[in-house]
Amino acid sequence: MELIGILIIIIGFAMKLDTIAVVVVAGISTGLVANMNIAEILTTLGEAFVANRVTCLFLITIPVIGLCERYGLKEKAVMLIKKASKLSAGKLLSGYTLIRETTIGMGVTLGGHPQFVRPLVSPMAEGAIVAKYGDKVEEKDIEKIKAYSAASDNVGNFFAQNVFIANAGVLLIASTLEGMGMPVDTLQVSKVAFPVAIIAFILWTIQNTLLDKRMQSKYADNRKNARGEQ
Amino acid sequence: MDITQLSNLLLEIFYIMIGLFMGITMVFTLKDKQHKTRIGTALFWGILAVIFMAGNYIPSMIVGVLVVIIAILSATKQINIGTLKQLDETFTTLKAEKLGLKIFIPSLSIAIIAMLVAQFTPFSGTVAIGISAICALIIAFVITKAKPKELLEDTNRTYQSIGSFAILPQLLASLGVLFTSAGVGDKIASIISNVIPSGNALIGVITYCVGMALFTMIMGNAFAAFAVITVGIGAPFVFAVGGDPIICGTLALTAGYCGTLLTPMAANFNMLPAALLEMKDKNGVIKAQAPIALLLLAAHIVLMYFWGF
Numbered sequence: 001m002e003l004i005g006i007l008i009i010i011i012g013f014a015m016k017l018d019t020i021a022v023v024v025v026a027g028i029s030t031g032l033v034a035n036m037n038i039a040e041i042l043t044t045l046g047e048a049f050v051a052n053r054v055t056c057l058f059l060i061t062i063p064v065i066g067l068c069e070r071y072g073l074k075e076k077a078v079m080l081i082k083k084a085s086k087l088s089a090g091k092l093l094s095g096y097t098l099i100r101e102t103t104i105g106m107g108v109t110l111g112g113h114p115q116f117v118r119p120l121v122s123p124m125a126e127g128a129i130v131a132k133y134g135d136k137v138e139e140k141d142i143e144k145i146k147a148y149s150a151a152s153d154n155v156g157n158f159f160a161q162n163v164f165i166a167n168a169g170v171l172l173i174a175s176t177l178e179g180m181g182m183p184v185d186t187l188q189v190s191k192v193a194f195p196v197a198i199i200a201f202i203l204w205t206i207q208n209t210l211l212d213k214r215m216q217s218k219y220a221d222n223r224k225n226a227r228g229e230q
Numbered sequence: 231m232d233i234t235q236l237s238n239l240l241l242e243i244f245y246i247m248i249g250l251f252m253g254i255t256m257v258f259t260l261k262d263k264q265h266k267t268r269i270g271t272a273l274f275w276g277i278l279a280v281i282f283m284a285g286n287y288i289p290s291m292i293v294g295v296l297v298v299i300i301a302i303l304s305a306t307k308q309i310n311i312g313t314l315k316q317l318d319e320t321f322t323t324l325k326a327e328k329l330g331l332k333i334f335i336p337s338l339s340i341a342i343i344a345m346l347v348a349q350f351t352p353f354s355g356t357v358a359i360g361i362s363a364i365c366a367l368i369i370a371f372v373i374t375k376a377k378p379k380e381l382l383e384d385t386n387r388t389y390q391s392i393g394s395f396a397i398l399p400q401l402l403a404s405l406g407v408l409f410t411s412a413g414v415g416d417k418i419a420s421i422i423s424n425v426i427p428s429g430n431a432l433i434g435v436i437t438y439c440v441g442m443a444l445f446t447m448i449m450g451n452a453f454a455a456f457a458v459i460t461v462g463i464g465a466p467f468v469f470a471v472g473g474d475p476i477i478c479g480t481l482a483l484t485a486g487y488c489g490t491l492l493t494p495m496a497a498n499f500n501m502l503p504a505a506l507l508e509m510k511d512k513n514g515v516i517k518a519q520a521p522i523a524l525l526l527l528a529a530h531i532v533l534m535y536f537w538g539f
Contacts, residue, residue: 002417003423005409006458012493013449019306020394022455023401024298027282027408042294044411048404050285051298054241054356055399059248060363062392064370070317071374072326073333079326091374099242106341113503122507144510150503151491155485155498158487162480165344166295166359172453173479174356175403176460179410182475186355187348192480199529203522228238 005030013019014180048179055171061107077103078120084169089128089145093152096121100156101197111153120147141215147210152204159200162193185210217218233352240353242286244360249282251385258386260310270308274300275389278397297401304314304394311390315383325412329373336370399453404425424466434467435478435535442482443489443527450495452486457488468538477538485530492516 012022022044031041051052065073077099087095096111108141110116125145129137161167166188170193174184231239259265268353277296285293305310326333343362346354370376389396409415412430426433439461445455464482469475491494504512511517 001413002412005405005414006418009405009454009458010448013454014449016497018305018307019398019451020401023329023398023405024301027291027405028298030408030412030414034275036412041408042298043290044294044408045291045297045404046288046295047238048381048399048407049306050281050290052352052400052407053245053248053285054280054402054444055403056248056282057244057359057489059245059251059389059392060360060367062367062388063251063325063381064336064340066353066388067367067370067376067381068333068336070322070325070380070384071329071333071376072322072324074335075319075323075326076330103337108337119505135308143511143514144518147511147514148502150500151518151522152490153503154499154519155262158440159484159488159526164341165348165355166340166363169453169483170480171356172399172403172456172523173476173483176406176457177475177479178308178476179403179407180461180465182469183408183523184476184479185336185348187345187358188355188476189480190257190355192297192477193484194250195533196481196484196530199533200522200526201528204527225445 001033004033026033030041052175052179055168055173055175058107058145058166058168065108073108074110074115081120081124084177087128088132088212089148089215090208090210092128093121093148093200096149097152097156097201097204100153101201105156105160105197107164107166111157113150113153117149119152121152124148125149125199129215133215135211137215137219141218144211148208152208157205160193160197163197165190179202199203237353237357240357240360240517242506244357244363245282247360247364249279249284250388252276252282253278253369254382255389257385257432258382259312265312266444267308267310268301271310271312274303274309274394286486293519297404300394300397302518304447309394311393313440314390317387324376332373335373336366340366346499360430363388382444386421402453404458406461409458409461414458415461415465417460422463422467428467429471430470431468431473431539434463434473434539436531437537438463438468438482439480439485439527442486443492446486446489447462447493447495450490450497452483455486455489456483468534473534473538478534481534481538485527485534488523488530529530 008026008029015220027045028041042139044155098112127144130146170189172188174186241521252275256279258270259268259272282295340362343365344358347353347361353474403531441459442455443461446452449455460479468478494501502513504515
């Protein structure tokens, strides 16, 4: 019975119900089946919520970044990325992941699917393939490039964000462990996260290099044929 | 005043600042006549502003009630983004060309100052974040020569775009506290211990990492999985047999992210781009991510076992 809260979380999230409401309902139900009365539950919830304000500390950094965006933060980044347009698709995507990791590791969200992948990264990667191998590139390979473009954003975003000590995930780790009686300094968390960011980048670069190689062996001959026909 | 008292005082000041930012967002929402759920959204930001500014002075039960009100507002779809004044692209491009690389300095200084303060002063990482944010704010004003009014608008714009997600980590951490006081962790631990032997570090590590990935895949959210799995598996099967909580806990969260790469439940990351990029195979992104996700999960297990013990 104690597990009803977890069941509510799983079902609620899986059914895409309102996240905030699901979490609060799960908490209250867990308290009820554990024979806490409603006043105790609300007090525990309120106490925990105030004690965990620290997980929201990242909000203090957001207005500054908003102000920098107004003064061209994203546009300048786009200008820098566009200079790299002569690279192969795989190298370009690894480069994007590197930029994504470096920036998110410093607490700046410079990326995202609607903002960067759709308008910039994916067209550039597709362009790199078409520029290299001509129009004969099959549609399923273009699809693959698109998928890799989206993945480049996710990999960079997920595995480097904990390097920034004010990241919501870092603060969640710290406050969860503190709630269990283990004091944590967020700086220690971000140090542990560092190797993860590097390993993720290396693995993703390998996967991108293999993609380049596959495209090379599949289309390089085609290109020779194309030239031979001319 | 010793360093702990000073740290707590500074943190309270930072919370008051965040509360003020939330208050600004509330005011903008109230003034937004076209907002369809104006009152509900303003109430959401207003309640949060009060909890952040005066959390320590309000009886905990009242805060609990306020959290329930937020949940009701969220469930009834009252918290929405209003009409935001979008950035003027000609202006941002002009400024990007004029300011050049200097525009990166404020964001870089948040990261660097926070790191330096945490490393070289007795202050903790959390206090360092607040100090660096305030420094970065001053630097940003010097570099951009922005008007204070612009900061207010940008605060409103950024806070509204984050919306109710802002409090999700805080709420999940609170859920973890409720779970612990209701004995949920012990229950999961006793169920798992029927299946796997306790006291074996390697089995504990594998269960913790794979459990995080699987729970994240089911729920589509690693934060929620973290609160549950760390209490239920991390503490009894990894920390209890000598695993370092910080190393193992930190690795566990990113082990969960390996699960995020593999699940259609994480729609924002895996399904939305497939749609945005007009891909035929809606699971194409997940397929591209499968090799790295599995390899990274294995890497997490190795790291946690050899580094965490």
